[in-house]
Amino acid sequence: MVESIGAGKRIGILTSGGDAQGMNAAVRAVVRTALTLGAEVYAIFEGYQGMIDGGEGIRRFGWDDVGNVLHRGGTVIGTFRCKQFRERDGRRIAARNLVNCGIDRLVVIGGDGSLSGLDAFRTEWRELLAELVAAGELEQQVADAHPALMIAGLVGSIDNDLVGTDMTIGADTALHRIVGAIDDLASTAASHQRSFVVEVMGRHCGYLALMAAVAGGCDYVLIPEAPPEQGWQERMCGELARGRAAGRRDSIVVVAEGATDREGNPITSEQVRQIIEDRLGEDARVTILGHVQRGGTPSAFDRWCSTWLGFEAAKALLEADGSSEGHVFGIRGNRVKAVPLMEAVRNTREVPQLIEAGDYPAAMAKRGSSFVTMGRLFAELTEPSRVTVAEGAKRIGIIHAGGLAPGMNTAARAAVRLGISRGHTMLGIRDGFPGLRDGSIGELSWGDVEAWTADGGANLGLRRTVPTIEELYPISRQLEDHHVDALLMIGGWNGYQSVNLLHSERDRYPAFRIPMICLPASIDNNLPGSELAIGADTALNVIVEAIDRIKLSASATKRCYVVEIMGRYCGYLALMGGLAGGSERVYLHEEGITLDRLNDDVHWVRSSFEAGRSLFLAVRNERANELYTTDVIARLLQAEGGGLYDVRQGVLGHQQQGGSPSPFDRLMATRLAGHALEKLAEQFAVGADGSYLVGLTGSTIQDVPVETMMTLMDRTYRRPKQQWWLQLRDVVRAVAEEPEAGA
Secondary structure, eight states: OOOOTTTTOEEEEEEOSSOOTTHHHHHHHHHHHHHHTTOEEEEETTTHHHHHHOGGGEEEEOGGGGTTOTTOOSOTTOOOOOSGGGSHHHHHHHHHHHHHTTOOEEEEEEOHHHHHHHHHHHHHHHHHHHHHHHTTSSOHHHHHTOOOOEEEEEEBOTTOOOTTSSBOBTHHHHHHHHHHHHHHHHHHHHHHTOEEEEEEOOSSOOHHHHHHHHHTTOSEEEOTTSOOOTTHHHHHHHHHHHHHHTTOOOEEEEEETTOBOTTSOBOOHHHHHHHHHHHHOOOEEEEEOGGGGTOSOOOHHHHHHHHHHHHHHHHHHHHOOSSSOOEEEEEETTEEEEEEHHHHHHHHHHHHHHHHHTOHHHHHHHTOHHHHHHHHHHHHHHSOSOSSOOTTOOEEEEEEESSOOTTHHHHHHHHHHHHHHTTOEEEEETTHHHHHHHTOEEEOOTGGGTTOTTOOSOTTOOBOOOOOGGGHHHHHHHHHHTTOOEEEEEEOHHHHHHHHHHHHTTTTOGGGOSOEEEEEBOTTOOOTTOSSOBTHHHHHHHHHHHHHHHHHHTTTSOEEEEEEEOOTTOOHHHHHHHHHHTOSEEEOTTTOOOHHHHHHHHHHHHHHHHTTOOEEEEEEETTSOSSSOHHHHHHHHHHHSTTSOEEEEEEOGGGGGOSSOOHHHHHHHHHHHHHHHHHHHHHHHHTOOOEEEEEEETTEEEEEEGGGHHHHEETTTTEESOOGGGGGHHHHHHHHSOOOTTO
8 A cells, every 4th residue: 555654653543522423434544544554543532531531541442443333323432522621731631641652643533623622732732741841740751752743633523514625524424314304204294284394403504404405305494604684484484385386285494503584683493383383374393303413324425435534634644744734634526635724723613703794695605615506506496586487488308318326306306497497498308318219208397396306216217228320310300399409418328428429410410409418327427527426325325234234144153245236347336335334355347356366365364264353345346357256256255264254245236226315416416407507508698509518526517528528438348537536445455454463
């Protein structure tokens, strides 16, 4: 992996403040990465209190001390809001206990208060040691051996309130909890034609409330960063009444716990419930989700992302020389970014100040461009400019093609409703390009897509079929007969090829001279022009849940599991699923499988079971090697095991394509659909007929001309030539392969 940069160094790790799902994944990654790099690691229990208590509060950790923790919520090393550490005397005691253990490098996982305390500790370190030497509590030579405290921070906060990063540890899982509750409430609310007011966490940050409202298809949201203007009660009730008039049987309003009006008066969930009952005469109920948002099994994202963050933090800390300030590590656009710690804390604390000062646009902007965009899209979805379309409107056809991906319905719903709000006639093309050929085209109204947000599958139907040359003429006639002015394809690689074919034949068929947009929807995550595809996150969560159950089934015996993951020739699901599921080996087509490698792995597995291992997990991409199949690998392990363990294999199959889309996939689908419609509007405005791939590059949505599509792809293996996630192979090895003693 990398050279042993940790020789002779000791790292301490602690979790502080409120707990967040994914903290254990980060702790595991820090411990195992540091051990892989040759350092010693000490877990500090109960947050900063463990440093002050010393003794058993600071314990050396080995590889197995962080085994079997990925699936656990909370933090296995405990957390505590330590008042004593806020005082200088408490920090002096903590410094003495750390130095006596030889620790001068710290990783802290917590919120802005915990990180502020960490920076103060670093700043005072030299003075604190001098005071200890002067008081006779510390030898000068010991102080000289630890002249600086080197620090790294990771933000564990379900609120996702750190300015400068896209996601904090725990936020994605909390969003899963909230959206799952909203989905459940929607069904019971519809049964009784009832309204629900859902209160979620977020004292100063409305991320959970806003994103849950978008992902849950809710009717209204109240967040701290954008207090409603005077008369909001009438507008809210007006939107709820409009929805009921359109045939909706349920109404859901989401309230962040820190929501206020523009005078700073709190808006409580109970107040909202009373307003609905008084003004609409409806039966309304309140659900306060509370601490269930913090609990439970972390999502796939909170496992692989936290693992990556812990890896980078440990590596950077061991490379530090004491001359630099501390950094906090976070995710920005599928990359780990190190932000100066106090800069991040300062920017984060500015948001409540901006809210108090009434500068709401600046408060929203501090949360990032995607936060602002989602706020605008939610407002448009819940307070549209129109719900019917006038004569002469541009007609946009929506079509699915390729393999099924959860979130297709979410994207279609968003496209229909945003399109109608923007004055377009939206057409549904059923059963993919064969349906287009046969004229299965009809208008979609606002109410037609009412419950599509949480639906898995594809309600418009889809096919994998790419049109033949002979089918181009009937397709062109259908586009002409139905006066289709633009095409929005939401799907996978076969859909992309189909749009590219139509675009390339526009000289022969004038009906193809219309704007065409491809939105990425594929669990394989193998599409050009986008680093992420709709559906991949949902599939990852299915995979991780299955792996958790597989591990549990092996808890009472000694067993090897070989699990086969979908993805064709793209190893995204296998690598990320293996990383999030805690596999010891991942086999990818991008790397290939050789007999030498299998031989090494089989011998390693046998020796590790002889040393006390009870479970081994390998994840294999379905096309990793046509000859070294899942069955072959399992049989090799069984043949060489000598009775030390038994072997099982599991092929997860099409369950990876099923189920309700995850919150992330719903949000991305909505955001991409909104951008696609903006791109089509640009084309309409100037009379252009460009065709584009719309997708995420980093955290930015970009438009890639269809003409360049093939240059981005490895056409033999149907995957992009550049795949950002391959850099995580080092992370997998660092946390999965225990270094040999003395190595």
